[in-house]
Amino acid sequence: MYLYLHLYPKFSHILRGDLRRKRPHLTQTGDEMDGITVLLTGVSGFVGSELARQLLQAGAHLRCPVRCPLDSPRLTLLKEAFAGLPGSITFLDADIRSEEAITQAAAGCSYVFHVASPFIITAEDPARDIVAPAVEGTAAVLRGAARHKGSPLKRVIVTSSVCAIHDCNVKQQPRAGPGKSYTEEDWNEVSTLEAEPYWVSKVEAERTAWRLASELGLELVTVLPNFVMGPVAAKEAAAGISVGFFRGFVEARDGSDPKPPPSGSWTFADVRDVAAAHVLAALSPGAAGRRYIVSQSRSYNAKAVTDVLKASVPQLAHLPDGAVGPEEERVDASRVVRELGLQYTPLERTLTDMAESLIKLGLAVPATAAAAPS
Numbered sequence: 001m002y003l004y005l006h007l008y009p010k011f012s013h014i015l016r017g018d019l020r021r022k023r024p025h026l027t028q029t030g031d032e033m034d035g036i037t038v039l040l041t042g043v044s045g046f047v048g049s050e051l052a053r054q055l056l057q058a059g060a061h062l063r064c065p066v067r068c069p070l071d072s073p074r075l076t077l078l079k080e081a082f083a084g085l086p087g088s089i090t091f092l093d094a095d096i097r098s099e100e101a102i103t104q105a106a107a108g109c110s111y112v113f114h115v116a117s118p119f120i121i122t123a124e125d126p127a128r129d130i131v132a133p134a135v136e137g138t139a140a141v142l143r144g145a146a147r148h149k150g151s152p153l154k155r156v157i158v159t160s161s162v163c164a165i166h167d168c169n170v171k172q173q174p175r176a177g178p179g180k181s182y183t184e185e186d187w188n189e190v191s192t193l194e195a196e197p198y199w200v201s202k203v204e205a206e207r208t209a210w211r212l213a214s215e216l217g218l219e220l221v222t223v224l225p226n227f228v229m230g231p232v233a234a235k236e237a238a239a240g241i242s243v244g245f246f247r248g249f250v251e252a253r254d255g256s257d258p259k260p261p262p263s264g265s266w267t268f269a270d271v272r273d274v275a276a277a278h279v280l281a282a283l284s285p286g287a288a289g290r291r292y293i294v295s296q297s298r299s300y301n302a303k304a305v306t307d308v309l310k311a312s313v314p315q316l317a318h319l320p321d322g323a324v325g326p327e328e329e330r331v332d333a334s335r336v337v338r339e340l341g342l343q344y345t346p347l348e349r350t351l352t353d354m355a356e357s358l359i360k361l362g363l364a365v366p367a368t369a370a371a372a373p374s
Contacts, residue, residue, distance in 0.1 A: 032283050034059035034086075039109045041065055041096050041141065042116030043089075044078060046240045047159060047225070049233040051113060051275040056087035058279070065094035065105055065116075074236050081234035097136045102144025110152050111282045114141045115159045117205060119198070119241050126197030134201040138208050146216035155219040155288065157281050159274075160206040162226045162267070162295055162331065163199040167191045170329055181332035184224070184291040219288040221281040223274065226295035226331065230271035230350050231357035242271075243363060249305055250355050253367030254320045261306055263323040265299040267331060270345040280340040287340060293333040296347055301325035305351060312352040315359060315366045 033055060040055070042048035043064040052062055068074055075091050082089060094101040096116055106112055116137060123129035138158065145156050165186045166172045172190045174180045191199035206222055213220035228242050245262060252261035277294045281287045302322025309316045336342045358364035 031058070033279065035061070036110045037061045037063065037108050038111045038113060039063050039065075039102075039106045039145075040113045040115065041137070042114075042159070043091075044068075044074070044236065045115065045119075046232065046242050047228055047271055047274055048115040049078070049081075049236075050230075050271045051115060051278055052089065053082060053085070053233045054272075054275050054279060055113075056082050056085035056089060059086040061087055062089040063092055063105055063109065064089060065092045065096050065101065067095075069093075078234050078236045081236065097133065097140050099140045099143045102141050103147045106145050106148050106153065108152065109145075109148065110154050112141065112145045112153065112156045113159075113278055113282070114138060114156065114209075115278075117159065117201070121198050121241070123197065126193055126200075130197045131193065131201040131204055134205040135208050138205045139212060142209060142212040142216060142218060142220075146212075146218055149216070149218055155221065155282055156209075156213070157278050158206065158209045158220065158222045159278070160209075160222045160224045160291070161202040162224050162293060163191075163196075163202040164188055164206045164224060165293065165331075168196045168199055174330075181297075181330040182293075183332045184293055184335055221287045221289070222291045223277050223281055224291060224293045224295075225269040225274040225277075226267045226293075226333075227269065228271050228274055229268045229354050230273075230345075231353040232361060232363065233271075235361045235363065243358065246354055247358060247364040249302075249309060249319070249322075250316065250358055250364035250366055252306075252319050252322075254318075255367075258320070259367070260320060261302055261322045263302050263325065265301045265325045265327055265329075267299040267329045268296050268347060268350060269294045270350040273342060273345055277336055277340065277342055280336075280342060284340050290335075290339070292336040292340065293331060294336055294342070295331045295333040296344070297331055297333060299327045299329040300347065301327055308348050308351045309355055312348065313355045313359075315368060316355060318366075318368055 306322040
């Protein structure tokens with residue numbers, strides 16, 4: 001068995017993931033979560049659903065505000081996807097932009113995980129549709145959580161992004177100087193609402209979180225993932241940019257009706273690592289007041305991605321080669337390793353497991369399967 005994730009010695013209880021997988025992934029949640037009640041926003045998203053899975057596997061009791069009706073088939077199917085895990089999950093009809101709703105939802109919770117935020121790159125009114133929901137949701141969650149600090153609330157963990165570290169095109173120089181790596185000491189100060197509204201939303205939401213945590217006396221930790229990839233925890237949590245992007249690789253084809261894979265270079269993070277970092281950020285006493293980047297250290301071009309998929313996933317051996325491009329980004333994501341004990345999942349496994357999960361769940365159909373006679 002491959003042990004890709006390790007704990008501090010005090011987190012001695014290592015929980016196993018789905019042992020039926022070809023390459024089992026071990027999550028690193030401590031038994032401190034067993035029986036604990038937590039509030040989790042964004043449960044129906046890519047990161048939120050994986051975080052829910054890990055928390056439930058650790059025995060936590062989840063309260064999850066949702067926007068859709070509580071009798072929605074989507075929630076029923078999501079709950080069924082988590083069936084059999086030791087913890088419990090309750091969906092709440094609560095607007096995360098309402099301080100009063102969060103106050104009620106957070107009562108009795110030891111931790112609040114605020115993952116929900118619009119992952120929208122462009123909009124007709126970016127200030128209204130992208131930035132405002134991110135900032136207002138973050139503010140309401142922190143203000144509502146603060147009503148319970150210490151009784152029993154211990155800490156709030158907010159999902160930010162490497163977008164809050166640097167701009168889209170990596171034009172901003174690291175604080176350490178040209179040629180150095182970006183770290184948690186860097187803040188994106190160059191993205192504009194007109195050109196990069198999503199980047200602005202992550203900067204403003206995280207700055208709001210830190211300001212309010214200081215004003216309200218809350219323990220806060222922020223987790224800053226890069227472009228999140230990896231297996232989908234539930235089909236109902238797959239309607240996002242990450243899945244849509246990766247489908248472009250799985251369904252790429254040559255021939256008379258070619259469909260080339262996406263082109264460019266990207267710096268990835270494994271969704272399981274991102275979720276595990278949230279849990280460790282909650283449990284580690286020294287994490288309070290810290291930012292933690294979760295990311296591979298450099299970018300990978302489309303050719304590197306298709307090379308992995310062609311070699312590792314039999315259904316994708318036919319893929320056309322992706323375009324060669326620069327692999328330049330430098331991100332120092334070692335703090336989460338040094339301080340929380342996270343060991344990164346190898347990129348090859350991240351990409352392979354994501355492709356296999358999309359195919360298994362019917363979220364992407366390889367060209368060879370699509371072309372086969374029915």
